[in-house]
Amino acid sequence: MAQNLLVLGLQWGDEGKGKVIDALSSGFDIIVRFQGGANAGHTVHVGQEKFVLHLLPSGILRPGKLCVIGNGVVADPECLLEEIEALRGRSIQVSPDNLAVSDRAHVVMPYHKLLDGLQEAALGKGRIGTTRRGIGPCYADQAARLGLRFAELVQPERLERRLRALIEMKNREVTLLYGAEPLDADKVCAQYREYGERLRPYVRDTVALLSEAVRRGRSILLEGAQGTLLDVNFGTYPYVTSSNVTAGGAAVGSGIPPTRIDRVLGVVKAYCTRVGDGPFPTEQDNETGRLLRERGHEYGATTGRPRRCGWLDAVALRHAVAINGVTSIALMLTDVLSALKTIKACTAYELDGRRVADFPADAEVLARVRPVYEEFPGWQSDISPVRLIDDLPRAARDYVAAVERIAGAPVQMVSVGPERDQIARRRADA
Numbered sequence: 001m002a003q004n005l006l007v008l009g010l011q012w013g014d015e016g017k018g019k020v021i022d023a024l025s026s027g028f029d030i031i032v033r034f035q036g037g038a039n040a041g042h043t044v045h046v047g048q049e050k051f052v053l054h055l056l057p058s059g060i061l062r063p064g065k066l067c068v069i070g071n072g073v074v075a076d077p078e079c080l081l082e083e084i085e086a087l088r089g090r091s092i093q094v095s096p097d098n099l100a101v102s103d104r105a106h107v108v109m110p111y112h113k114l115l116d117g118l119q120e121a122a123l124g125k126g127r128i129g130t131t132r133r134g135i136g137p138c139y140a141d142q143a144a145r146l147g148l149r150f151a152e153l154v155q156p157e158r159l160e161r162r163l164r165a166l167i168e169m170k171n172r173e174v175t176l177l178y179g180a181e182p183l184d185a186d187k188v189c190a191q192y193r194e195y196g197e198r199l200r201p202y203v204r205d206t207v208a209l210l211s212e213a214v215r216r217g218r219s220i221l222l223e224g225a226q227g228t229l230l231d232v233n234f235g236t237y238p239y240v241t242s243s244n245v246t247a248g249g250a251a252v253g254s255g256i257p258p259t260r261i262d263r264v265l266g267v268v269k270a271y272c273t274r275v276g277d278g279p280f281p282t283e284q285d286n287e288t289g290r291l292l293r294e295r296g297h298e299y300g301a302t303t304g305r306p307r308r309c310g311w312l313d314a315v316a317l318r319h320a321v322a323i324n325g326v327t328s329i330a331l332m333l334t335d336v337l338s339a340l341k342t343i344k345a346c347t348a349y350e351l352d353g354r355r356v357a358d359f360p361a362d363a364e365v366l367a368r369v370r371p372v373y374e375e376f377p378g379w380q381s382d383i384s385p386v387r388l389i390d391d392l393p394r395a396a397r398d399y400v401a402a403v404e405r406i407a408g409a410p411v412q413m414v415s416v417g418p419e420r421d422q423i424a425r426r427r428a429d430a
């Protein structure tokens, strides 16, 4: 029977999942996104070309693969259409033959984006630092049963009826609560009718499609967005995104049963980054952080914001490995560390003079912990041509072994540069 694989981030997102998925997708029939929306930004380098994908699964760059936007995604139709057109303009085929959008996926509306910005402004210093893509308000509407799904988007009369009622409600919130300008219902309805017309050919019952695919033994790769520490349940709440980023979310957001997710590949950056606000115990707001940012090109793929940079955090990593049932690890951006004489990793926290073994639930507690570091010698050489983990310099192999020890899971691949082929693998997999 085909083995299905889940690939997800074990930190605060931006771990390099796009590259891992691109490297692995050739071995799968179907690639599925199951959560998040256009807040994600997956960067893939193919030859001299760079692709940044927000909603489309990274597998779209491989001909002959079926890509699915699952029921757990909140999709902005404007962004989706723009992405489809942009890829077509670069001679990448996107058609209903290789892209299906779930009829159960929720539609991001202009009022979601507007409210995202208004709520952030109202929070002031306590803001989340969202991408302002309307993600939180859209998931909130799903839970409040006020959402509009793709099944409705593609039925013009039903869309008009529901959308007018929803805009009236949301306009009251926008004007009375926030004192902002209301949305023009006629304009929004006309615009979304047009999006519905254009997207109709892609909208399908992807739950039935994927059930049938599982039954027929087709191989499926589930593509996570964001990272475990941004999960709405297990992350640094409230400084999180609004979806279930973790392994349980893959089943909920796709309809693929948990018993048919055979392996979980956790993607980890060799150091750590975070965009947006919230605690980050190993943050290096200093020369080291700046060096990591410049060498790692650590600027948001979606918003262009500079990412906060710091050392690998083993306490957070163990939490992520446990929650997701990680079976192996991809260690990314390892070449970024090549310039360093000494590399640090946080192996424990201290709080008020006491060791803390578990990742705290409370963001205010996490903000107060003091990281305890282990130091590793750097390798200070160019590792970008290396293709076997065994051929890495001794110090780099020792760092990889330390990550395995810390995480309690084997490192299956080590990224040594941004290009598609710059990956070192285990001899057995190469």
Ligand code: IMP
Binding pocket: 012, 013, 014, 039, 040, 041, 128, 129, 130, 131, 132, 133, 134, 135, 136, 225, 226, 230, 239, 240, 241, 242, 275, 276, 277
């Ligand atoms: P939202 O998902 O736009 O609501 O943002 C909530 C938090 O998640 C903010 O800290 C964002 O910076 C962060 N976030 C959302 N998507 C990503 C991503 O793809 N990579 C990294 N951080 C993200």
